[in-house]
Amino acid sequence: EKVAAMLAKKKLLGELGIEKPGKFVLKCPKGTRDYGAKAMAVRESVLKIMTDxxxxxxxxxxxxxxxxxxxxxxGKYGEEGGKLVYDLQDQGGELLSMRYDLTVPFxxxxxxxxxxAMKRYHIAxxxxxxxxxxxxxxxxxxxxxxxxxxxxxxxxxxxxECLKILDEVLSTLNLGQYVIKLNHRLMLDGMFAVIGADDSQFKSVCASVDKLDKEPWEKVEEELIKERGLSPDAAERLGSFVRFRELNPDLDNVAVLDQMMQIPELAANAKFKQGVEEIKLxxxxxxxxxxxxxxxxxxSLARGLDYYTGAIYEAVIPNGLEGVKDEEGQPVGVGSVAGGGRYDGLVGMFAPKASVPCCGLSFGIERLFAIIEAKNAAEQTAVRTSTTQVLVASAQKNLLAHRxxxxxxxxxxxxHAEMTYKANPKLLNQLQYAEERLIPFVLIVGEQELKEGVVKLRTTETREEKNVKLDELKSTLAQMLAL
Amino acid sequence: EKVAAMLAKKKLLGELGIEKPGKFVLKCPKGTRDYGAKAMAVRESVLKIMTDxxxxxxxxxxxxxxxxxxxxxxGKYGEEGGKLVYDLQDQGGELLSMRYDLTVPFxxxxxxxxxxAMKRYHIAxxxxxxxxxxxxxxxxxxxxxxxxxxxxxxxxxxxxECLKILDEVLSTLNLGQYVIKLNHRLMLDGMFAVIGADDSQFKSVCASVDKLDKEPWEKVEEELIKERGLSPDAAERLGSFVRFRELNPDLDNVAVLDQMMQIPELAANAKFKQGVEEIKLxxxxxxxxxxxxxxxxxxSLARGLDYYTGAIYEAVIPNGLEGVKDEEGQPVGVGSVAGGGRYDGLVGMFAPKASVPCCGLSFGIERLFAIIEAKNAAEQTAVRTSTTQVLVASAQKNLLAHRxxxxxxxxxxxxHAEMTYKANPKLLNQLQYAEERLIPFVLIVGEQELKEGVVKLRTTETREEKNVKLDELKSTLAQMLAL
Known part of the structure; x- marks a missing residue:
């Protein structure tokens, strides 16, 4: 009974984030992680595709x-975002907060x-x-x-060019079929105006509409009426607009826009019309x-952030990667992996006289990492964490200086070469190191070989060995490794 | 008079970091900076040498x-360091602080x-x-x-291997002559023990001795006596040890060690002797x-941090770069640019049972950036901030789709290619963009040329132009750019 009470108390303290005083728990802060060498190798391969x-x-x-x-x-992230900003302690001097995204600092x-004018990327x-x-x-x-x-x-x-870049990166990443959804803030504004929703409802109605890729219309409609304050008529009307693509699956992009422009109220709305013309261009x-x-x-694409003023887009991988499940057994790869749009007003919030129109995109890297890590695990892909080409090993004792x-x-x-930091390492341990670390070649220094002026070159994968003359080592390696 | 008082008040508020309420000042936090595209290009070139x-x-x-x-x-950075740590505000949950270096997190x-066991680098x-x-x-x-x-x-x-890496990086950076100073914590301990300084004095005496590369011995000696509490005899004795190299400029590394071991008290000190033997190895x-x-x-090398337990080293560029001055007219490049040593106890502070011995090195990147930026400015080196190879330009209007x-x-x-985002840009503006941005080639699309199935290829540096057949463009560029 005492034990149960102690456990309960411990659990309570743990939930409150209070550790027993004096007890030191070795962990990363909540919601953060270390990237070990393998995770970094995956990360670098993904980021290389983007930066290239x-x-x-x-x-x-x-x-x-x-x-x-x-x-x-x-005030740049709306009320909700503002609550999630990390503040630094006031230690005298300026009041500081950690950045919440890279767009506001840009x-x-x-x-x-x-x-x-600037075309820039920023990965951080x-x-x-x-x-x-x-x-x-x-x-x-x-x-x-x-x-x-x-x-x-x-x-x-x-x-x-933003859409071209999205397309190039996603096709290079090779994570299966993707869709780049495209919409326009002015088309959304126009649709909302036609059904009689006012500006104050914009964000909340967007948030509901944005759920359409995960939830059935009936549920979204209910939310629009009960929580967002739309009349049943207005909600139904909005549904016929935002589901236009879904309800007319055979239409191509231009036909969707043209046929929506056949709806008199939408065609009569100047904002909607301008949005359509820009998207067609x-x-x-x-x-x-x-x-x-x-x-x-x-x-129906309605990205939440208030600051978008023009075209908006979002890249989605609709189907899970075949045969790849996450730790909870769910298919991996579903959902949004990138997004962006035009935001012409943000720079003006800092320098009203020198407004600079902007558009851009942002990749959801952590999700891409997670997908690729799951894919590697499912396909049992070996990940190299170093670029070492040759391990220099010794066959007997007392060869450290030669190595x-x-x-x-x-x-x-x-x-790119390594040796073990032991003075007299066992050959077996050295060969094992090369195999574990996927180091393709091992140079084995031996007493007899040194006398003959040669060194043994072993190919890790095939375990083949051949002697190479020391004075031909440079040219042999240069050829083999294409230096 | 009023104006003077206002200015004085404003200055005071500014110094206290207090801005007029409501007035919004656009700046980076104190002590931080943005890296623009040019600074980033320099930074990337330096970091590439290190990571390679x-x-x-x-x-x-x-x-x-x-x-x-x-x-x-x-408690890992000593009293002084601890005061300089940035704390995050307590927003519920864990108490967090910003990292002060990368060694303690490692x-x-x-x-x-x-x-x-791990051989890792970390740049952050x-x-x-x-x-x-x-x-x-x-x-x-x-x-x-x-x-x-x-x-x-x-x-x-x-x-x-750490010294080898220091040597390779500094020779590749090519910033003039450098010296890698080498000492041993146990040799310092031994010297201090021989003159009768106790453990509590270690850090403060080290701090004084470490100033010997900037200040004359007389000044350091005075500080040792007046502020560190050494007797005049002890201070003089210490001087004869730590200045051994300076006072015997003709001795080589091994001779310095051997002759110090001729001093009976030092030779009798077990720590000093072990330090000497390790350095000789x-x-x-x-x-x-x-x-x-x-x-x-x-x-005399006495790196301040308490956690070093073995060899310590520091790379110094003793002379300013020839002809290169900083903004204050001072020669640039003087001083320490890297350092490190063995720290066997640090991991054990977190996991007493599994102590992991470590040694390493750290480059003072910001100082290297500053040196290289000053060098580039002095030599008027043009820094490319993008890798664009070809600008696709148009000679007349209405060629956007072709471009x-x-x-x-x-x-x-x-x-690597760009075009300007104007529908009908002026040719002169496009050519100017290519020259300013050091883009080596411009492809000029023209009405007449399109009819003939060719495009004009201009070399920015020589301003030479020649026609290339559109169906030979790929092979021509592949050859020219070694794709």
Whole structure:
């Protein structure tokens, strides 16, 4: 009974985040994780695809501080987002908060440095005091990977490049079929105006509509009426608009837009009309750029953030990866993996005189990591965590100086090489190290071989061995490793 | 008079970090900076040298959260360091602090994940509420670039690889002559014991001795007597030890050690003797690895951190870069640019049962950035901030779709390409963009040329132009750009 009471108390203290005083628990802060060498190798392979693509499109990169003056972030994320910002303790001096995304710091950067035009990418961690769901890649400290085009340009050309980049990255990642949903803030504004919803309802109605890819219309309709305050008529009307694509599955992108424009009230709404015209222009640009047919006009796409002013888009992998399940047995890969849109007003919030129109996109890297890690696990893909090409080993004792001299030569030739840090390691342990670490070659230094002026070269995979003359080692390795 | 009073008040408020309420100042937090595209390009070129070298030596990389449980950092940086740690506000839940370096988080990582052996590098930002001196590269948020070898190995082999890496990176950076000073914690302990200083004086005496590379002995001696509590005799004795190298400039590394061992009290001290023997072993290993003769035994090297237990080392660029001055007209490049040593006790502070011996090194990246930025400015080196190879331009109006199609082709061939986001840009503006951004080639689309099935290829540097057939564009570019 005493034990049960103690356990209950311990559980309570644990839930409250209170540890027994003096007891030191070794852990990462809640909602954060370490990236070990394997996770880093996966991460680097994903990020390389993104940075290579951004660079191919001529982007520069910048870096901003991990925290900002609290006033810079204040009010930019809406009420809900604001609650999730990490504040630093007031230790005298300025009041600081951790960045919540990379978009607001980018806008601050443009405004502060009076930059009128820039195409930049930024890959860095952001911070949200949200409820973490670590098995699904939802953390309090997580990577964002953003690409944005700032500057006064002609309509829809930057947006077209954003969609092209989304398309290139997703096709290179090779995670199965993806869809890039496309909508326009002005089309949403127009639809909402036609059904009589006012501006104050915009965000909450968007939040309900946005659930349409996960929930049936009936449930969304109920929410719109009971929680968002729409009349049954208005809700039904809104349904006929936002479900236009779903209800007319045979129409192509242009036909969806044209037929919605056949609805007199929508056609009469100036905002809706402008939105449609811009999206049609964007579609022709996508064709010129050679964007794949993954792009789909989707009137129900309603990304939550208030700051979007034009085209909005979101990339979705609709089906789970075949045969790949997460730790809870759920299919992996479902859902949104990237998104973005135009936000013309944000820089103006910092520098009203020098407003800089922007559009951009952001990849949900943590989710992509989670998908790829699950895929690697399912396919039992071996992940190399180092780039070592050659392990320099010894067959007998007292050969340390020889090993050191040879590995030193290898480094000076640019070969990625290692040796174990033991003076007299066992050969078996050294060969095992090479096999575990997937090091492709082992150079074995032996007494007899040294006398003959040779060294043994072993191929880890085939276990084949052959002698190489020491004075031909450089040219042999150069050829083998394509140095 | 009123104006003067107002200005004085404003200055006072500014110094206290208090801004007029309601007035919004657009700035980065004190002691932090944005990295613009040029600074990032320099940074990436420096970090590439480091990561390439670490990878050549078989290192893996990890990442840890930017903040840790406050208890993890507590007491690891000594009293002075502890005061400089940024705390997060208590928003319910755990008490967190920003990391002060990457070494303590690495030790926490090893202990928590029960990793007994690892060779890892970690490049990331750390946080210190120090007085910033931004013109000299001293920030509150700054990069560290660490390489460490953890594991139970034979004496001095890991240290030798650390020195080899220091030597390789500094020679590749090509910032002029450098010296790698080398000393041993046990030699310092021995010298201090011989003059009768006790353990409590270790840190303060070290701090004074460490100033010998900037200040004359007389000043250091005065400080040792007046502030550190040494007797004049003890101070003089200590001077004869730590200045042994300085007072015997003709001796080589081994001779310095051998002749110090001729001093009976030092030879009789077990710690000093062990330190000397280990350094002598390390020197032979350095020779086997082919470390340059930049390594210099320096008995006055006394790195401040308490946690070092064995060999310690520090790389210094003693002379300013020729002709390169900083913003204040001072020569640039003087001082310590990297350092490290053995710290066998740190992991044990987290997991007493599983102590993991470690040694490592850390590059002072911000100082290296500052040196290289000053060098680039002095030599008027043009820094490319993007990798764009080809700008696709148009000579007349109404060619947007053609430009888009060609740039889309280029991307699909892997060419790094851009076009301006205007529908009908002026040719002159496009050519100017290519020249400003150092884009080597421009493809000019023109009406007449399209009719002839060609496109004009312009080399930015020479302004030479030639026509290329559209159906030979891919092979021409592939050859020119070595794709």
């Amino acid at each position: 693509t951004f660079k191919k499109h001529g982007a520069e990169t910048i870096e901003t501080p991990v925290f900002e003056l609290r006033d810079v972030l204040l 806008a601050r950067y443009l405004a502060m440095n009076k930059v009128a 961690r952001v911070y949200r005091r949200d409820q973490p769901v670590m098995t699904r890649g939802r953390y309090r400290e997580f990577y964002q990977c953003d690409f944005d085009i700032a500057g006064k340009y002609d309509s829809m050309i930057p947006e077209a 964007l579609l022709t640009y996508c064709e010129s750029f050679g964007v794949s047919n993954a792009v789909r006009v989707e009137p 050191m001299r040879i590995v030193g030569d290898l480094w000076s030739w640019g070969v | 070298t670490f990878k050549k030596h078989g290192a893996e990389t990890i990442e840890t959260p930017v903040f840790e449980l406050r208890d993890v950092l507590l 030790a926490r990582y090893l202990a928590m994940n029960k990793v007994a 930002r750390v946080y210190r509420r120090d007085q910033p001196v931004m013109t000299r590269g001293r920030y509150r948020e700054f990069y560290q670039c660490d390489f460490d070898i953890a594991g139970k190995y034979d004496s001095m082999i890991p240290e030798a 390390l020197l032979t290993y350095c020779e086997s690895f082919g470390v340059s003769n930049a390594v210099r035994v320096e008995p 888009m199609r060609i740039v889309g082709d280029l991307w699909s061939w892997g060419v």
